[in-house]
Amino acid sequence: MVNVIALVKQVYQSADLKIDRATKTLVTQGVPRVISETDKNAIEEAVRIKEKQGGKVTAVSMGPPEAKEALREALAMGADEARLLTDPLFEGSDAHATANVLAAAITKIVDFDLILCGTYSEDLFAFQVGPRLAEICNLPQITYAAKITLEGSKVVAERDLENERQVVEGKLPCLISVTREINEPRLPTLMAIMGASKKPMITWAAADLGLDKEELGFNGALVEVLRSTVSVGERKRIMLQGEMSEVAPQLVKALLQEGVLKAS
Amino acid sequence: MSQENKGVWVFSELPALAFELLGKGRALADQLGTELAAVAVGANGDEYVQHGADKVFLMNDPALTTYQVDSYTDAIAALVNEHKPDVLLIGATRNGLEFAPRLAERLKTGCVTETTRLELDAEKKSVLMDRVAYGGNLAETHISRSKPQIATIAKGLFSPNPADSSRKGEIVKVEPKIKPPTTKVLETKPKTAKGVRLTDAPVIISFGRGVRKKEDMAVIEQFAQTVSGAIGCSRPIAEDLHWLPIEQYVGLSGQKVSPKLYFACGISGQIQHLTGIRSSRIIVAINNDPKAPIFEYSDYGVVGDLYQVIPALSNALKQLSKSQ
Numbered sequence: 060m061v062n063v064i065a066l067v068k069q070v071y072q073s074a075d076l077k078i079d080r081a082t083k084t085l086v087t088q089g090v091p092r093v094i095s096e097t098d099k100n101a102i103e104e105a106v107r108i109k110e111k112q113g114g115k116v117t118a119v120s121m122g123p124p125e126a127k128e129a130l131r132e133a134l135a136m137g138a139d140e141a142r143l144l145t146d147p148l149f150e151g152s153d154a155h156a157t158a159n160v161l162a163a164a165i166t167k168i169v170d171f172d173l174i175l176c177g178t179y180s181e182d183l184f185a186f187q188v189g190p191r192l193a194e195i196c197n198l199p200q201i202t203y204a205a206k207i208t209l210e211g212s213k214v215v216a217e218r219d220l221e222n223e224r225q226v227v228e229g230k231l232p233c234l235i236s237v238t239r240e241i242n243e244p245r246l247p248t249l250m251a252i253m254g255a256s257k258k259p260m261i262t263w264a265a266a267d268l269g270l271d272k273e274e275l276g277f278n279g280a281l282v283e284v285l286r287s288t289v290s291v292g293e294r295k296r297i298m299l300q301g302e303m304s305e306v307a308p309q310l311v312k313a314l315l316q317e318g319v320l321k322a323s
Numbered sequence: 324m325s326q327e328n329k330g331v332w333v334f335s336e337l338p339a340l341a342f343e344l345l346g347k348g349r350a351l352a353d354q355l356g357t358e359l360a361a362v363a364v365g366a367n368g369d370e371y372v373q374h375g376a377d378k379v380f381l382m383n384d385p386a387l388t389t390y391q392v393d394s395y396t397d398a399i400a401a402l403v404n405e406h407k408p409d410v411l412l413i414g415a416t417r418n419g420l421e422f423a424p425r426l427a428e429r430l431k432t433g434c435v436t437e438t439t440r441l442e443l444d445a446e447k448k449s450v451l452m453d454r455v456a457y458g459g460n461l462a463e464t465h466i467s468r469s470k471p472q473i474a475t476i477a478k479g480l481f482s483p484n485p486a487d488s489s490r491k492g493e494i495v496k497v498e499p500k501i502k503p504p505t506t507k508v509l510e511t512k513p514k515t516a517k518g519v520r521l522t523d524a525p526v527i528i529s530f531g532r533g534v535r536k537k538e539d540m541a542v543i544e545q546f547a548q549t550v551s552g553a554i555g556c557s558r559p560i561a562e563d564l565h566w567l568p569i570e571q572y573v574g575l576s577g578q579k580v581s582p583k584l585y586f587a588c589g590i591s592g593q594i595q596h597l598t599g600i601r602s603s604r605i606i607v608a609i610n611n612d613p614k615a616p617i618f619e620y621s622d623y624g625v626v627g628d629l630y631q632v633i634p635a636l637s638n639a640l641k642q643l644s645k646s647q
Contacts, residue, residue, distance in 0.1 A: 071457075073594045078460055085460055097576070153433065154424060183456050184575065184598070185436045187424035190392075194428035199505030200392060202421040215509065220417050221522065221578075223513050229506040236421075239562075239576055240569065281433035285451065286464040294606060295622040303627065307635035310607070310623055311643055317622075319584035319605045320526070320550060320640075 060114040061209060061231070063105040064165060065138060066176035066188075067120040068095045069129035073181050083289045094129045097177025099136075100237050103244040104207060105175050106137035112209065115139045117168060121149060121160050127260065134255035135247035142168070146264040151277030154187035159279060161188070162195040163268035173214075174234040178203055193234040201229055205240040328409040328470040331355065333376075334362040334399060335414025336390045342374040342483035344412045344476060347441060349375040349484060351410060351450070354443055360408070362399060364388070372492030375484050380406075382497045390418045391504045392425055398499035400429045408471045410450055412441075415475035423475045433467035438474045439601070450474065455601070460594065478522065479581030479602050514570050521571060524553035527582045527603075529573055531557035531596075533589015533610065533629050537566050542633050543588065549637045555580065557590045574599035588629045592617025609633065 075090045094102070105116045118133035120126045121144040130141035144164050152160070165174065174196075176189050193200035205224070206217040209231075218225040219238050247255070265275055272278065297313075299306045314320035331352040333344035341361060352359035360378040361371040364387045368379030380402055386394050403411065403426075413423045415437055427434035440453035444466070452465045452474045467473065521527060528547045534540060547554050554571060561572035573580055575595040581602035588609045590596055597620050600606060608621035609632045618624040625632050 073457065076457055076460060076594065085457060155428065155431075155433065158428065179576070181575075185424075185454075186420045187427075187434065187436060190421050190425040191428040194396075194425045200421065200425065201506060202392075203417055218417075222520065223511045225508055226510040226512070227506045228509050233505070281427075281431070281469050282435060282465050282467055284463050284465055288462050289460060294620055296619065296624065297622060298618065298624045298626070300626065303631055303635045306625055306627075307632070307639035308643065310625060311636060311639040313623060314584065314605065314607070315643070317584075317605050 061108055061112045061173060062114045062171045063108055063116050064168060064171045064174045065098070065102045065105040065116060065118045065133065066161065066174065066192075067098045067102065067118050067126075067129050067133055068177070068180045068182075069093070069120060069122050069126040070095045070180060070182040078289050085289055092125060092128065094132055095177055095179075095181040097179060097181075097237060097239055099177075099244040100239055100241050101175040101177050102133045102136050102138060103242045104237055105173075106245075107242065108173070108207075108209060109137070109139075114172075117142060117171070119161065119164055119168075120144065121152075121157060121164075130260060131255050132247070134258045134260070135252045136245055137247075137251070138258075140258060141260045143260065143262045144264075144268070145262060146275075148265045148270075148272060148275045151280060152275070153280035153282045154185055154191055155281045156274070156276060156279035158188050158191035158195055159274060160265075160268065160270065161192050163270055164263060165192070165196060167263070167268060172212075172231045173209075174198070174232075176234070176236050178236040178238055189234060189236040196234070199229050199233040200236070201227055201233060202236045204235050204237045207235060207237070207241070328407045330358045330360055330406070330408045331410040331412070332360045332362060332403075332408040332471070333412045333414075335416065335419060336364070336395075337414055337416055337478070338363075338370065339483075340414035340416065340419075340478050341371065343478065343481045344414060345371065345375040346483045347476070347481040348410075348412055351441065351443065352377075355409070355447060357409065360406075362402060368492075368494045370486065372490050372494075373486040373488055375490070376492050378493045378495060380495050380497050382499050384499055384501065386501050386504070387499070389508065390422075391506065391508070392418075392422055393504040393506070394501045395422055396426050396429055397501045398497075400426055401499055402497060403430055403471060411471040411473045413473060413475045415477045419475055423473060427473050430471070432469040432471060432473060433465075434473040434475070435465045435467070436475045438476055439480070441474060441476075455598075457594065477579060477581070477602065514568075521553055521555050521573065521578045521580050524580070525582050526550050526552035526584045526586075527555045527573070527580055528552045528586045528588065529555035529557065529590060529600075530560065530588040530629070531590035532559055534560075537564070539630070540566060542630060546586075546633045546637055549640060550584075552584075552586070553582075557593075557596050587617050587621070588633065590617055591615045592620060
């Protein structure tokens with residue numbers, strides 16, 4: 060029996076985000092909210108572990124009330140219970156403040172052997188929440204896992220590093236962050252989707268987690284965002300048009316002048 | 324917030340990356356009128372001095388020979404608590420990226436990962452740390468409310484200062500107190516990458532779905548040979564079609580590259596891909612769809628069929644080489 064907590068972040072589907080060059084804003088209207096890609100792998104891995112060894116999967120998400128949709132999807136994929144951590148006080152959280160809220164929820168759940176999460180979130184790509192949470196909970200961490208094998212309380216994982224696969228051994232309880240490579244997340248069946256609405260979905264606010272206003276959201280953040288602007292790119296955007304017999308030498312010359320290409 | 328934090332520190336388990344951090348660190352330390360220190364592992368710290376460090380904290384402990392998150396966090400957190408640096412730059416390797424937030428949490432300080440630019444604010448009190456979110460669509464400037472101010476920096480973003488053997492610096496030997504680590508490495512399996520590693524390649528030719536058949540990769544391979552470039556690809560080529568090993572996929576969860584010259588051939592330019600190529604100096608896009616987003620993120624764009632454009636480029640380069 061292994062009880063697993065899968066951490067889930069809901070994000071805007073990154074492929075559908077666009078920039079409105081005129082207003083210099085990120086267009087999120089009409090963009091679907093989805094589970095951040097590697098978090099989906101974390102849910103899948105948690106469910107596979109449960110299917111093999113027995114136990115329970117609890118999906119946990121901090122976010123706006125809409126994040127309930129992401130948790131419902133996790134339940135449809137096979138998670139047994141869900142906890143939505145939502146409170147206006149959480150707004151403006153940085154990685155530290157987020158990890159702090161998740162740690163409080165995990166402490167309240169008590170009964171777990173393994174925390175799984177995605178290595179990064181698709182929107183911010185900061186790589187921070189997993190290791191910070193592990194540190195607060197005083198748990199070992201294994202990151203970039205492309206394969207996990209459990210034997211009793213022993214865990215062996217393959218870490219996908221730049222130029223090597225590193226096979227590491229650790230002990231439960233621990234936190235493992237997974238990559239996209241680890242599995243192919245399932246598409247829930249219609250039955251599973253219908254069944255998900257009957258599974259427990261519990262919402263916890265700051266007060267339920269015994270958290271103080273001062274440590275939450277913007278107040279609790281250790282990093283402040285001073286400015287946030289859409290990046291319209293600092294590229295030259297020189298379009299070469301015309302006959303290929305003219306365009307090709309033109310481009311080659313430009314690249315030689317930039318000093319990035321050498322004539323042999 | 325404590326006022327006494329002083330000095331700029333750099334750390335990377337990769338010496339080559341640590342030297343790059345020393346390049347940027349030197350500039351920051353000079354502007355702040357403070358000392359630049361490197362935290363290093365091993366028996367010799369001279370190279371760090373030659374690349375700009377005034378001081379090297381040299382940890383010569385067998386437990387630190389290879390990187391392990393617990394041991395490194397224990398050792399460096401203790402050093403930071405003792406000396407209280409103002410700024411700490413950490414190399415953003417994958418290991419560096421799992422280490423920096425864990426260290427920051429232990430120190431209860433902020434950390435900005437994958438920064439693209441660092442600059443001192445007008446009063447020179449804090450470091451303005453730029454990073455991008457949403458695959459490069461949103462540029463954010465962060466400051467840390469606590470110290471040390473920690474930033475992680477990817478390879479290739481800053482240049483090292485040339486080694487100067489006449490530079491003098493202080494080597495401080497450190498004997499860190501390290502608890503037994505919670506994980507141990509059983510084995511390392513090298514990845515089988517053909518030829519040059521993408522992350523080291525000065526010229527990269529990447530292709531995407533615009534290449535219609537596996538056999539047609541020959542067009543790309545030939546061109547790569549002509550310009551002495553390494554071959555990369557978009558995610559579908561490696562993950563869905565398996566035409567190339569996963570190590571050659573450039574993007575968000577794949578390789579992040581920083582070549583002098585990047586060719587995106589038949590790649591539409593999804594956010595996933597753009598994130599991996601941001602640090603390229605010059606980006607050339609070749610695509611038959613004039614509306615492909617990749618053109619917005621390129622220095623030079625050619626609208627056309629890559630099957631025609633690429634051989635034409637090869638020819639043009641050969642002609643030019645002959646005429647010189």
